[in-house]
Structures are given as C-alpha cells and as structure tokens.
Amino acid sequence: MLDRARELLQDRRLPELQAIAAKLHPADLAEILYEVDEADRLKLVLVLDPQRAADVLEELPADLSVPIVVRLSDEQATDLILEMESDEAADLLGELPVDRARRILQRMRREEAEEIRELLRYPETSAGGLMTTDYVAVREHLRAADAIEELRRIGQETEIPYYVYVVDGRGILRGVFSLRDLLAAQLDVPVREMMRTDFVTVRPETDQEEAARTIEKYDLLALPVTDAGGVLLGIITADDLVRVAEREATADVLSAAGGIPDAYVFGPFPWPAARRRVAWMLINLLTAFVNPYLLRTFHIVLERHVVLVFFLPLVLATAGNIGTQSLSGAVRALLASRPPHRGALLRDAGEEALTGLWTGLGAGALVSMVVWLWFGDVRLAGLLLLAMVVALSIAAASGVLVPAVLHGAGADPAVSSGPLVTTISDAIGQLSYVGLASFMLLQNGGPL
Amino acid sequence: MNDRSMGMRLADRLPHMAPAEAIRSLEQARPADAAEALREIEAPVARLLFRGLRSESAALILEEFPPELQETFLAAVPVSAATDVVERMASDDAADLLQELPSERAEALLDAMAPEEAERIESLLRWPEGTAGALMATETIVVREDQTIVETMEAIRRQHPESDSAYYIYVVDEGRRLTGVLSLRDLITAPPDARNRSIVRRDVHAVEATTDQEEVARRFGKYSLLAMPVTDGDGRLLGVVTVDDVADVVREEADEDAYRLAGSTPEAEQAAPLRRAVIRLPWVLVGIGIEIVAAKSLSLFAGSLERLLELAYFLPVLNSMAGNFGIQTVATLVRAFASGELETRDFRHALRRELGMAGLVAAVCGLVITAVVFGWERSLPLALVTGGAMVAALVVASLLAVGIPFLLVRFGSDPAVASGPVVTTSLDVVTGVVYMSLTTFLLLR
Known part of the structure; x- marks a missing residue:
C-alpha cells in the first residue's frame, strides 16, 4: 500500500x-x-x-x-x-x-x-517540553459516571488516556485512578473514593531523561507534571520512553566513540549539527598539533632514519584504537552508575594498563616479525615491540583515567574525553616510538 | 521531588521499626521504592524482611531487582514459598529470573509450580534471546468479537487482575488468531449492549515471536506504541511486549554498538585483562594489517621524505583529522540504522549530508592548517599543499565512512562491527598516499 x-x-x-x-x-x-x-x-x-x-x-x-x-x-x-x-x-x-x-x-x-x-x-529537553496538556481530569466531588461522561466528551483526539486525574477547584492534583479502576467501579461511587493518592509527579523543569526514568521505575503509562504548588500542568506518556532512550543512547554511543552527539535526521542539511561538527574538528585539529611539535624536536633521528616515519601511523593508530576501546567501556560505566571511588578507579586503570600490555605484546610481536622479515632490521623490530607495549599500556590506562578525572573536575566526561584521549595516545605514541629511537641512537650512535 | 528518593527515605526509617511494622511499610510502599530501600539497608536484615513479605508483594519487589540480587533474595526464601513468589511474578520477569538461576534450582522451582504456570514460563524460555518472543509477557487480556461490552468488562475483571498496566484488550477468533484490538477508553464509553465488533480496531501493529528485538524497538519508536502483541507464524496471539521492555532493549543495543564500534564487545569489558586483550586483539590485528599496507606505501615515498622531512611532521595531523571525522560519521550512521531513521536506500541522502559536513570542516580546518604550516615552516607551497591534502583527506573520509556501514548493512551484517578500527586505519593508508603523492608531484619535481 x-x-x-x-x-x-x-x-x-x-x-x-x-x-x-x-x-x-x-x-x-x-x-x-x-x-x-x-x-x-x-x-x-x-x-x-x-x-x-x-x-x-x-x-x-x-x-x-x-x-x-x-x-x-x-x-x-x-x-x-x-x-x-x-x-x-x-x-x-x-x-x-x-x-x-x-x-x-x-x-x-x-x-x-x-x-x-x-x-x-519550557525548554525542549525538559519534562515541560515533553508533556502534553491532552489529559482527562475531573473534579473530586464527581462520580464515576461523570468521569465516563468526560471521557466520552473528549472523544478521540487525545493521546492514549489510561489514567484519569482528579483535581480540586484550584487545579491541584489530588489523586489518580486508572481506566481499569473505572471499569470495575459502580457508577455512583465518588471519584474521591476510587482514586489513589500516592501518585508520583515531576516538575516541568525536570530533565526529560529523569522523567523517563521515573516512568520506567514505577512502571507507569503516564506521569503527571505539576508546578511547585501541585497544580497539574500536563502529562508525559510512556510512548515517549523509547524516543528519549534512543536520543540518550545515541549521545552515549557517540561520546564513547570519541565524538560529539549528532542525531541523524532524514531531511534538509542540518546546519546546527554542522556548526557543532566544525567546532569539534577544530578542537581536534589544535590538539593534533602535538604531533608536529614533538616530531620537530626529534628531527635529527628522523633525518637519519626515514624508515621510522613509515611505521609512525601504525603506532599512533593502534594506540588510538586501544585508547578508544578502553574509553568506550569507561564512559559507559561512568554514565551507567555513580562514579567509582579512587581505589576502584586505580584498579580499573591498572587492569586496563595490563590489558594494553598484553595487547601490545601480541600486536607488537606481529609487527616486529613483519618488520624483521621485510627490512631485516632487528633493532627496528625490537624498537617497535617495545614502543607498542609502552604506548598501548599508557593509552589504555588513559581511557579510564581521563573521563574519571574530567568527571571529578565537574566537566562532562562524555563530551570532552574523546579529544583528550586521542591527544594523549598520540603524544605517548610519539614519545615511546621516536623518543625511544633517539635515546637508543644517543646510547650507541651506530646505525639503527 | 525531595532530594532523597522515597526509597532512600524508607530505608532510613526501616532500621528503627519493629520487624512486623517494617514489613508492613514495605508492602504499602510502591514496589520500586521498597526494592530500593531493601538494597540500601544491611543485607542480612533485608533478606529477613523479604522472607516476611506476602508473596504478592515479594513478587512485585523482586521484579524490580537486577538479576544477581533476585537470586540472593530468592535464595533467602524456602523453596515452597519461592515457588509462590515466582508464580506471582509477571511471566516475562519470571522467565528472565529462571534463566539466571542455577539450572537445578530453576528446575526445582518449575517442578513445584502448578503445571499450567510452569508451562507458561517454559513457553517463554523457548524463544532465543534477542527475539520478540523472549521479550514478551504472556499476560494478555483476550476477548471475542461477538461478545458484548458487558461480557468483555467482566472478562477484563477476571483475567490478570494483578497486571495493572493492561491498556489494550486483544480480540481473537476461535483459533486464538489475533483479529483486532480494543482500548479501555472505547470500551468504557461504548453502549453496554453493543458488541465488540462495533468498536474493534483492525489496524494492529503485531510482530511475530521470531522478530529481532531491534526491529521491535524500531516499530515502537516509529508508531509511538505502548504495547505490541506478539503472534506465532499463523497469527495466533502469544503475548505482548510493553514499552518499558523496549526502552531497555534500546539501551542494550546502544551498549553493544558502542563496544563494537571500538572493536570490542560488552563481554570483553567484564573479563580479566589477559582475556580482555585476547577478545580485543583480532580487530587490533586487522588494523595493524592495514597499517602495514600504509607503511609499505609510505616507503615508496622514502625519497620525498628524505628531501622534505616536514611531511612526516604533518602526516599524523592529517591522519588524526580524517580518522576523527570518519569515526564520527560511522557512529552517527550506525545509530541512525539502529533507530530506523536510515535505510539502505537512503545512501545518497547520507552521502550528501556527510560530504556537506566534510566540505565545511575542510574549509575551516584547511585554512587553519595552511596558516599553521606556513607560520611554522615559512614555506607557502608546503602550506598550500598540506591544506589541500587536508581537504582531500576529509572528502575521502566521508566517502569511506558512509560507504562501509552501508555496505555492511547491505550484506546483512551489523554496521557497528569494528567499523571504527577499520575506517581509521584504512584512512591512514589513503591520507598517507594522497599527501605524499601531492607533495611529490607538486613540490619536489
């Protein structure tokens, strides 16, 4: 069709x-x-x-x-x-x-x-921005039959009503009952007698993720939004849960990948998203200048051994990948639960460093074998193995430490961790690879 | 709302109460608050109080715990009472719990249950994880088309009085095949002697039990549903998936995406270091394989590098920019596929969008890098070529980062599978070749 x-x-x-x-x-x-x-x-x-x-x-x-x-x-x-x-x-x-x-x-x-x-x-990301004013409310002195009449009157135009809200003369929320309660009730029972008074509410300025969590926690189909005086302003219906969860999840995934939240919307070119992307890449560019800065200081060894340059992208990319892997786990954990205390944090970082060490041994062994067979240069092979082990251990640990430190400093770890971890893995990659090469060269001056 | 949640405040009060009073407060609190309170107080006391709860309350509170806590609390209760509790849980929660328990204990519980209850839960356990069948609950209210409104209301009171969140009533034929849906509102406002036929809605969004849970989540999002009926291959009603289960699915799938994009898995992050390294290693090695190609292609330009070492200084900057741009694009697209916003036929749209982004980023960052290189090296040709290489690298990055996820989806694979490492390392190869050949042909000839 x-x-x-x-x-x-x-x-x-x-x-x-x-x-x-x-x-x-x-x-x-x-x-x-x-x-x-x-x-x-x-x-x-x-x-x-x-x-x-x-x-x-x-x-x-x-x-x-x-x-x-x-x-x-x-x-x-x-x-x-x-x-x-x-x-x-x-x-x-x-x-x-x-x-x-x-x-x-x-x-x-x-x-x-x-x-x-x-x-x-209300801002779009607040409970007030998410709520609808299409709900069914009745005054507390009415009876079940009146509530049914009200449901009939509002017709088909509202979002799915499952609850009927009971308000007093000033619009203050007094109670709530479900359509199922209404179905079971005698027609002449006052609504006051069938309503539940232990309802949960949120304020319109509440963040919508928080509102969605409340709906989930209490298994509600709709959540009333009230002002400070308890006046019913609107309701948030449970069908919004999926969209809020989607948005939240997308933001999390992008931060874990070291990027910024960007929701793909099918439609014309998204200028606001593009502006954020440009700003973001500009930050990445500025931090990436750590590479030429460090490399220039090692120019003597590079001039004599251009072969070092060939494997520079390999060391940097692998360290970056490991940093992102460890970051994605750490950011997810940080967002999912309360921040870990210092002991747990150091243990996590230690575990990641050890993981990086093992990965460095495995990956480094492969790389040095290839280099040895290809260039027949044992010292370059050894250098790469050593550099990979050092760079990967530190990059992995930084994936855990950076978001935690940012979180501790009050910054949003999801937004700013990405560029910092990349910068650290780049720097550490340079130092452990080219830096180590210079050191070896200075030690015995012979050809590498 | 108060700063301390209701559950926390209940937890503050519990230790000062006599056990009987504490148990009464827990039973009167909302299950989620009672569960929160029990998690806060000392474990032995919590288990003691839990033992004292009526089985209806215990079941509702148990549903609110994460799996590992469910197990310890249920272990605090003798088998006969535990059976009672599990029987009173919502069928989907009960099935999840039994899956978590050690198999002999799960078996003992199922054996002790009423046969039809046990059958109901076992029927759920048959569906593989990640399908609509594994997600659904069997508590549905079903009526027939020729019943009157009064009869239907009677049926609703009788069927599953404990499930508070039943908003839809499903209409089935003699063979239990789903033919339509009634809403409570339509029922309440219809004349009592009318028949269901007159208010039934036929356009039900149903899924088969074998449907992937990601697809279920997509439809919930698209059609703003509260619940979706689940049928077997012949259209017979088996159960219903509710919106709260779907929100969990969305988060679970996003978790998986996040790890996969980085070339890892959720399981890896729980494992000990050596095992974690082993799980992550395959994609690291794939990345290294691609980087060896990059090294080989750079070695072809050894002469250029010897003559102009500055190229080596700025290559990592170009690599980093292309990689960052690529991973951002891939991650955005992976999520758009997951939420149903993108389909494979939208390739051109996605390509236009990302090329547009690349163009803007290239314009701004190209100028900046040109200026910086000029400031640093005092060579306008080098600065211009580096800026040009940046533009080329970003354009290639957007092409590759759009192409790879679309190809993966096209061939029925998860677009998140290690796209991250593959895209960043492949871009290193391209960026290296582009930068080196541009400089070799434009500057060094």
Whole structure:
C-alpha cells in the first residue's frame, strides 16, 4: 500500500491518493513525505483532512514541517495546529517565524492559545517540553459516571488516556485512578473514593531523561507534571520512553566513540549539527598539533632514519584504537552508575594498563616479525615491540583515567574525553616510538 | 521531588521499626521504592524482611531487582514459598529470573509450580534471546468479537487482575488468531449492549515471536506504541511486549554498538585483562594489517621524505583529522540504522549530508592548517599543499565512512562491527598516499 501511495503521488493522481492515504498510518505517510520535494509535500498535506494532516505533521521533524505550515494560509495553519497534540503544536509554533506564530495563536480560542503559550515556555529537553496538556481530569466531588461522561466528551483526539486525574477547584492534583479502576467501579461511587493518592509527579523543569526514568521505575503509562504548588500542568506518556532512550543512547554511543552527539535526521542539511561538527574538528585539529611539535624536536633521528616515519601511523593508530576501546567501556560505566571511588578507579586503570600490555605484546610481536622479515632490521623490530607495549599500556590506562578525572573536575566526561584521549595516545605514541629511537641512537650512535 | 528518593527515605526509617511494622511499610510502599530501600539497608536484615513479605508483594519487589540480587533474595526464601513468589511474578520477569538461576534450582522451582504456570514460563524460555518472543509477557487480556461490552468488562475483571498496566484488550477468533484490538477508553464509553465488533480496531501493529528485538524497538519508536502483541507464524496471539521492555532493549543495543564500534564487545569489558586483550586483539590485528599496507606505501615515498622531512611532521595531523571525522560519521550512521531513521536506500541522502559536513570542516580546518604550516615552516607551497591534502583527506573520509556501514548493512551484517578500527586505519593508508603523492608531484619535481 505504501508503494502504491508513492506511485500515486509521483503520477499526481491526488483523488486516488486521498483515498489510500486515509488508510495509511501517519508515520508511513510521513515517510513518503521525506522522499518528495517541498511542492509535493504541500500538495499531499492539502489533500488530507485536517486531523490526518495534523497526525502526519507530528511525525515530521521541524525542518520539514515548518516550510509546509509557512506556505499555508493563516486559517489553514490554525485548523491544522488545533488538531495536533498540544506538545507537538507547541514545538511547531516555537519553530515558526514569530509574527506568524502570533497570528496563529490569535486565531485560536483563548484557553487553547493559553495552553500552547504555557508549553512554549519550557525548554525542549525538559519534562515541560515533553508533556502534553491532552489529559482527562475531573473534579473530586464527581462520580464515576461523570468521569465516563468526560471521557466520552473528549472523544478521540487525545493521546492514549489510561489514567484519569482528579483535581480540586484550584487545579491541584489530588489523586489518580486508572481506566481499569473505572471499569470495575459502580457508577455512583465518588471519584474521591476510587482514586489513589500516592501518585508520583515531576516538575516541568525536570530533565526529560529523569522523567523517563521515573516512568520506567514505577512502571507507569503516564506521569503527571505539576508546578511547585501541585497544580497539574500536563502529562508525559510512556510512548515517549523509547524516543528519549534512543536520543540518550545515541549521545552515549557517540561520546564513547570519541565524538560529539549528532542525531541523524532524514531531511534538509542540518546546519546546527554542522556548526557543532566544525567546532569539534577544530578542537581536534589544535590538539593534533602535538604531533608536529614533538616530531620537530626529534628531527635529527628522523633525518637519519626515514624508515621510522613509515611505521609512525601504525603506532599512533593502534594506540588510538586501544585508547578508544578502553574509553568506550569507561564512559559507559561512568554514565551507567555513580562514579567509582579512587581505589576502584586505580584498579580499573591498572587492569586496563595490563590489558594494553598484553595487547601490545601480541600486536607488537606481529609487527616486529613483519618488520624483521621485510627490512631485516632487528633493532627496528625490537624498537617497535617495545614502543607498542609502552604506548598501548599508557593509552589504555588513559581511557579510564581521563573521563574519571574530567568527571571529578565537574566537566562532562562524555563530551570532552574523546579529544583528550586521542591527544594523549598520540603524544605517548610519539614519545615511546621516536623518543625511544633517539635515546637508543644517543646510547650507541651506530646505525639503527 | 525531595532530594532523597522515597526509597532512600524508607530505608532510613526501616532500621528503627519493629520487624512486623517494617514489613508492613514495605508492602504499602510502591514496589520500586521498597526494592530500593531493601538494597540500601544491611543485607542480612533485608533478606529477613523479604522472607516476611506476602508473596504478592515479594513478587512485585523482586521484579524490580537486577538479576544477581533476585537470586540472593530468592535464595533467602524456602523453596515452597519461592515457588509462590515466582508464580506471582509477571511471566516475562519470571522467565528472565529462571534463566539466571542455577539450572537445578530453576528446575526445582518449575517442578513445584502448578503445571499450567510452569508451562507458561517454559513457553517463554523457548524463544532465543534477542527475539520478540523472549521479550514478551504472556499476560494478555483476550476477548471475542461477538461478545458484548458487558461480557468483555467482566472478562477484563477476571483475567490478570494483578497486571495493572493492561491498556489494550486483544480480540481473537476461535483459533486464538489475533483479529483486532480494543482500548479501555472505547470500551468504557461504548453502549453496554453493543458488541465488540462495533468498536474493534483492525489496524494492529503485531510482530511475530521470531522478530529481532531491534526491529521491535524500531516499530515502537516509529508508531509511538505502548504495547505490541506478539503472534506465532499463523497469527495466533502469544503475548505482548510493553514499552518499558523496549526502552531497555534500546539501551542494550546502544551498549553493544558502542563496544563494537571500538572493536570490542560488552563481554570483553567484564573479563580479566589477559582475556580482555585476547577478545580485543583480532580487530587490533586487522588494523595493524592495514597499517602495514600504509607503511609499505609510505616507503615508496622514502625519497620525498628524505628531501622534505616536514611531511612526516604533518602526516599524523592529517591522519588524526580524517580518522576523527570518519569515526564520527560511522557512529552517527550506525545509530541512525539502529533507530530506523536510515535505510539502505537512503545512501545518497547520507552521502550528501556527510560530504556537506566534510566540505565545511575542510574549509575551516584547511585554512587553519595552511596558516599553521606556513607560520611554522615559512614555506607557502608546503602550506598550500598540506591544506589541500587536508581537504582531500576529509572528502575521502566521508566517502569511506558512509560507504562501509552501508555496505555492511547491505550484506546483512551489523554496521557497528569494528567499523571504527577499520575506517581509521584504512584512512591512514589513503591520507598517507594522497599527501605524499601531492607533495611529490607538486613540490619536489
């Protein structure tokens, strides 16, 4: 069906497309929109009914949805945005040009506009940025039958409601019950008697990862967000867990690989990510100048033995790989649990150093054998073995120590460990290889 | 929320209570808080209190512990009581626990259980780890299409009253084949004498039990699901995967990606040094193999290096830049494949994106390195050629770093498999050759 819809859009057969689009999941429709150009995107959104179009817009990243909305009339845009979940609507409005967003808000009813303005106040990575105001709340003096009536009234437009929230006259959250409780209840029972009062809440400024952890810890389907006075502001639903976990996991993986968080989003070229990447590479470039700095000091030995240069990338890359291997383990451990105390840290570093030593022996043996067979130079072979053992042990230990020290100093180990570990492995690679060669040369002056 | 979590505050109070009172507080607390409190207080006391819990509470609290703690706490309870506890756990948690236990103890527990309970858990143990079947729980509420709303509500009260998080009710036919889903909200608001047929939704996102858990996670993310039914090859309903299990899968898979990218495995990081070195060594050796090629190609330019040693000074800088750029690209793509954002047909999009990034980085960093080389060596030609080599190295890095993961996925392999070491070392070969030949032909002729 998905392929059929693609064809129809390509052939501009819009009426047929309209029929088939009504049956597709919004996420699948959104996938089609990714693949076509802006004009077709707009066309498809216009043939859909507003509810459907709103569902599709929610699935698109801002850099795709904003150009669509910008091209709609104020009236069309308002209709669409009113059909969206309030959290998504706020995210979208936040990306629109300011005067445009203001005009759309003005066309809305007061309370609707107020709700969205409220959501716009919270940063996107906070619980407030993640929450929706589409929830079901009833006053505490009502009965089960009234709650059922309220559920009927709000119709199909909300995200999946599983809980009904009980609030007092000032909007303060007093209790919560599940639809399952409601199902089992007699119709004339006051909600006050069926509600649970030992609910967990978060504040809107709470980090969204923390909110997601709370949902997971207590096995909730939704988590209420309240202000300092206990007033119910919105809820975070459990379906957000996967996306928060994805984002968190991606950031972790990239830091462990020695990079910066960068989420691949299918769409136009991501300028903000590109700017961060350029800044990041610039830092890497500056730290990499440690290499020419050290090498220049050893220029005498290099001039006489250019053969040393051939194996320089090998020593540096292997030390770098080992540093990253040990770093990825250490950063993951550091992020997963509380930081280890000094004793455990030194033990971990010692273990990594020993691992590096074994790896250096294994890898160094291979390298020196190859060099010996190839150049017939026993001393170069021995030098490489020794250099690999020293460089790999220290690089491995630095993979554990660097993030821990950064963490101890209050810096985010996930962001800054990468370049530091690379710099250290480079420096140590230079010193243990070219440095050692100079030393050997100075000792007995003969040919290497 | 208070700084000290509710579980910690409960832990503070427990030691001052009489045992009976402490047990009552644990039973009244939320299971996650009770579990946290029991982990905080002294182990012998915790085990003693755990023994005193009613089996329903013990089961719920046990579900909150990590596997190794589950084992020690369950060991504190006599076998008959332990059977009771495991029977009351959610089937997926019970199956996970039995998998962790020493096999004779697991067997003893299964033997002591009611046969149908034991069968239910054993049916879960049959699915290989990493599949939807191993992830699901068997507690599902099922009804038939021709039942009335009243009958359905009755069925819901009867089936699995303890599982609090059942939001969907699944509709099956005579052969237990899944035909649709009901939501509690639709049920509550429907007229009582209507039949399920009138409110059933047919567009259910179901997976087969053999589906890979990564695929399950991708669909949860894509369709914003809370739960997904699991069926056998004939469409018969077997169980349900819930969103909390999927969040764990995402983290687990990310862990694996992180280690694999670096050429290691999660198991390696737990092993003793020698064993750890042995597990990591294969990819290190592959990297070294590629670096020997790099050494061989550099040796072809020995004459150039002798005449212009400065080349050797700046080669590591170029290598480091290309390597860093490459690994960043690879890691980004690996994650995008894992989350379902990327598919193999998006190759051109990914290539355009990364080439664009490479272009920007090359423009800025190329200028910087040109300036630095000029400042250091006072040679404009050398500075310009080094800057040019940087641009070339970054472009090649983006091509290689996009190409390798796509190729791996194309051939059905995990794109994270040691992409890191392979990409960085291969780039060393290319960068070395590019820099040396550029300088040889442009400067030294």
